[in-house]
Amino acid sequence: MKRTTLFHIFHILLCIAVLAASSGCIETDHKQPDSSAPVEIIPCGEGVTGEDADYLILAPKTLFVGSESSISMSAFGDAHEPVERCVTYTLSDSENTKTPLVRASTGKSGHSVARFETPQVEEGTYSLIAEPVGTDQEYIATVRISKSNPIFIETDKPIYKPGQTVHGRILLLNNDLKPVEDSVELEIADANGIKVFRETLETNGFGVATFDLPLSAEPNLGTWKIKAEAGESKSVVDIEVERYVLPKFEIETDIVRDWFLVSDPIIGTVNANYFFGKPVDGSVEIEAVRYTGTWETYATYSALLENGSVEFDLPAVEWIAGTYGAGGQGSLMLNVSVTDTGNHTEITTELLKIVQSDTILHLIPESNRLKPGLPFEVLIVTEDPDGKPVDTDVEIRTVFREEGYTETGKDDTVSTENGVAILEYTVPDNCTGAHIEATCRDTTGATVRQTVDLDAAYSPGANFIHIVQTEGGVPDVGDLITFAVHSTSPGTVFYDIFANGRTVYSETSDDADAEIAVTVTPEMSPSAKIVAYMINPNCEVSADVLPFDVNFETSVDLKSSFSGETAAPGDAVGVDFDAGVESMIGVAIVDESVYALSAGRLNLRQVFSELEKRFMEPQVEIHPKHGYYDPRLVGTYEVLDDCGMQVLASPSFEIPKIPEPPEPQAVGMKGGRGFGEEMVGAMDMAVEEIAEGAAMVVPEAETTSAYAPNGAENEADRELASVERVRQFFPETWLWLPDLVTDGSGQAHLDLTAPDSITTWRLHAVSSSDEGIGISEANLTVFQEFFVDPDLPYAVTRGEVFPISVQVYNYLDTPQDVRLTLSSGDWFDIIGDNVATETVAANSVADASFTITPTAIGTYVIEIAAQTERKA
Incomplete structure (x- = not known):
């Protein structure tokens, strides 16, 4: 009859996307070949050497140990025609110890990609040496060898009580999302920054290591940090340690928008549902609090829920104080409380913006670099x-x-359609930068303004290439994404798509103004950059880079499912998994209310954090006056360097690099280059003794006692149903299984017993194998038509007169006359009767209460029986 629904969740830190983005740039190609085909290494043919050729080699600045890497290379004859040549690549450390990487040919096209797995060498700085076969030439670049493997940290749930155990799992992968066996240093610090746990873990062949941390009865409460390090890789995830009681239902506020003008009424809907899916009946109270220099309540609203929902309409704030911390916007808080018919209350808070204008203006250049003449x-x-x-x-x-610090002005007017307009320029030949200012009027007639400053690319020979995305948006794997290329000179354009530290596609085109169409592959996820470069007639290399995103997709389609959508407490439940290949799966099944509790508390912390940022921190703001903008020219060297690439080239090729800036001519406010500045639960229960300082904390107790009335007399006029099963298993985490191994085909099955918590259970699973990772979720609702749930605080004080409130849930089709019996215990005294009766309408919730006085300190169990003529 008691319920302690505990909620656990996998915390997954996806540092992969960050790693991928930092490792280099991605390039795409121009034609419409089958870009889904992988880049193949072209072996050196018999008699193919590296003699009599000029080379242009594009290599990453960082190589990741154990991950696939690649180098794009081109070879040219005397007339700059493509030729087939062979090149050997090696690594050399500070002691001149060489490690071979790959030997590959440019092929008949004169352009190819050499792919290799970065060897298991020590982290540090190395020389990358490209040696054309049969010559004494060497092209040398400096590369960083890193063991920066992505690390996932998972915990069974995001929030813990004192005395519970933190269950954790480490998943170590390479940049291809394949498992890595290595050592991981794990460190856990409490809310005061004190390190309470440190251990070296070894991941297995599936990249998995596990850990457990039992919490003391009196830990430091607040945010704890779990940190995992492997080589240069580091991941940190936060968990909360607090004293809490799980919520009985979830409140969602559906507001027409999160911003309003001072003259707008605040309109929205409050929705409340129990975690087992039924709507909440009861009342709603809303307090609207605005910031006018101090926080003040300006409006309240009360209403009754109908089928778990009610609409509200609050008056306009009329006036409010904007703050610098909120970007000049005002702040409005809505404190929403919902009380159900069982007299239980949940509370949530929403923070809204009061804006000055209902129109926002954006200027989005197609590139952050202007190309003169294009x-x-x-x-x-x-x-x-x-x-x-x-x-x-x-x-x-x-x-x-x-x-020469001269300027040319241009005025335009455009009309946006569906909120969008495009303005096209032809950039002047001697342009060094541009300042663009746009203005429009909002619906109130106020002026909205936006500006942007742009730099120009640098080329001593005025040779430029420019690439833009024309179709595709943010594509999914398998979609076609297209780009357009413009150049100031004719010639062959080379395209590389670079993602996750390597070239994943490469192509060339003899048309310098070609359209590029590429089929997106999984290797391009989650982000990539397309590099387009060409050799101009004066042997100067021009290049442009354009990043693009790809919707993230795991390489393994992990499937997980329960044997049904619903179950009764104590029912047999099957869970099936299918990863396609032999895998290790980490599984957590957690009470949905734990997620809601964590999200609610996170939301509350975010609200207070935002308020502190807006109102409590002293701030000094510095805004540049309208002085002269000093542009930064960018050459091909900087374009490639910014995206994590470097060029190894024959001396005959020139890689433009910006020259040292001239000395400033003047510093001042007028006609110079200066800037002015201006400042602007379950049935478990805890009892504590204040005088003695000792605490009685109630864990997730499991009682084996059966129900037996404590001196209660049977009612003479009716026969009540007998109690056949005592609900006593109320976990927050139903299942934590970090190392479930499938069979050879990726199949696994679990036979479980449904807990006694009436709630929805969320399953979260992460698999790892040689094919990569997979992620899936599934839900199961545990429900019965008639049950009781005590409404207990986290702890009470010994000697306190304490009312035990009991919610009675009747989802039968007829009203029920319910007899409630509180079993006696040796740790409390009952004040008054231990039997109560309540009539509960069909499909509704009611409450009853008993009064007790705790007489002992410790963790104890409360047992309550509810009986009707039909159910018990």
Whole structure:
């Protein structure tokens, strides 16, 4: 009859995307070949050497141990025609110890990609040496060898009580998301930063290591940090340690938007549902609090829920104080409380913005680099603060800055359609940068303004190449993404798509203004960069880089499912997994209310954090006055360097690099280059003794006692149903299985028994294998039509007169006359009767109460029986 629903969740730190993004740039190609085909190594043919050729080699600045890497290479004859040549690549450390990497040919096309697995060498700085076969030439670059493998940290749930055990799992992968066997240093610090746990773990062949941390009865409460390190890799995940009681239902506020003008009424809906899926009947109270220099309540709202929902309409705030910390916006808090018919209350808080304007203006250049002499587009977006399109007229003033600190101005007016307009320029030949200012009017007539400053690319020979995405948006794996290329000179364009530290596709085109169409592959996920480069007639190399995102997709389609959608407490439940290949699966099944509790507390912390940022921290703001903008020119060297690439080239090729800037001509406010500045539960229960300082904390107790009435007399006029089963298993984490191994085909099955908690259980599973990782989730609702649930605090004090509230849930189709009996115990005295009766309407919730006085300190069990003529 008691319920302690505990909620656990996998905490997964996805540092892979960050690693992938930092490891290099991705390039795409121009034609429409089958780009889903992998880049193959072209072996050196018989008699193919490296003589009589010039080379252009594109290599990453960082190589990751155990991961696949690649080098893009091109060979040219005397007339810069592509030729087939063979090149050997090696690593050399500080002691001149050489480690071979790969030997590959450029092929008949004169262009190919050499792919290899980075060897297991020590981390550090190495020389990457490219040696054309049959020559004494060497092309040398410096590379960083890193063991920066992605680390996942998973815990069974995000929040813990004192005395519980933190269950954890480490998953160590390489950049291909394949398992890595290695040592991992694990460290856990409490809320005061005190290190309470440290251990060296060894991951197995599936990249998995596990750990457990029992919490003391009196830990430091707050945010604990779990840190895992392997080589240069580091992951940190936060867990919360608090005294808490799980919520009985979830409140969701559905507000028409998260921003309002001072004249707008605040309209929305409150939805409340029990975690077993039924709607909450009861009342709603809303307190609207605005910030006007101090927080003040300006409006309240009360209503009754109908089928778990109610709409609300609050008056406009009328006036409010904006703050610098909130970007000039005002702040409005809605404190929402819901009380069900069982007299249980849950509370949530929403923080809304009161904005000055209902229109936001964006200027989005197609690239952060202007290419002199080439077309350039700027996307103008007008939208409301929620991101919905707003159609309006926009005036644009563009000032091109040219050599010698001269300027050329241009005025345009565009009208946005569906919130979007495109303005196209032809960049002046001697342009060094540009300042663009756009203005429009919002619906109130106020002026909205936005500016952007852009730098120009650098080329001593005025040779530029420019690439833009024309179709595809953010593609899924298998979609086609297209790009357009513009150049100031004709010639062969080389394309590479670089992702996760290696080239995943490579192609060339003899058309310098070609369209590039590429089929997106899983290797390009989650982000990539396309590099387009060409050799101009004067032997100068031009390059451009464009990043693009790909919707993340795991390489393994892990499937998990329960044997049914619902079950009764104590029912047999089957769980099936299918990973496709032999895998190790980490499984957690947690009470949904734990997630809601964690999210609610996180939301509350975020609210207070935001309020502190907005209102409590002293701030000094510095804003540049409208002085002269000093542009930063960028050459091919900087373009490639910024995306993690470097070029090894024959002396005949020139890789433009920006020259040292000239000495400033003047520093001042007018006509110079200076800037001015201006400041602007379950049935478990804890009893504590305040005088003695001792605490009685109630764990997830499991009682084996059967129900037996304690001196209660049977009612003469009716026969009550007998108690056949005592609900006594109320975990927060139903199952934590970090190392479930499948069979050879990836199949696994578990036979479980449904807990006694009436709730929805969330299954989260992560698999790892030589094919990569897979992630899946599934839900199961445990429910019965008639049950009781005591409403207990986290702890009470010995000697306190304490009411035990009991919620009675009747989802039968008829009203029920319920007899409730509180079993006696040796740790408390009952004040008054231990038997109560309550009539509960069909499909509704009611409450009853007993009064006790705790007489002992410790962790104890309360037992309550509910009987009707039909159910018990």
